[in-house]
Amino acid sequence: MEKHNLIQKNLFFGLTNFQWQVLATTVKIPLGETRSYKWVAQQIGNPKAVRAVGQALRRNPFPVIIPCHRVIKSDGSLGGYAGGPSKKKKELLDLEQRIVQGVKKFKIKN
DNA sequence: TGTCCGCGGGTGT
């Protein structure tokens, strides 16, 4: 896309409004939890745009910062993962589970 | 399980 078009369409970091909505929703998913593509679509008020959500996450320009691996299918299976084989996606989710357990275990009383 | 179809947004032409 041309530079002047980016300016005209108000694209921040070259991302569309829709993509920002998806990323902004995804980044709020708590550590150790998951949500479905459908859930994300509903959050941004576009419940039928589930496939578009997947496309947006696939092109997530901020890996690690935006936890796209926490978004899975509504039937509980993993769905795709752009950061490598979907095995990696599961490993990340397992890791986060253990982190949460660790945080609970060693929580400091205040 | 597997298959099939509808779906909305992004991209290229």
Next chain:
DNA sequence: ACACCCGCGGACA
């Protein structure tokens, strides 16, 4: 304007 691609969802067998 058009065609095509998708990290999906739901229905049905």
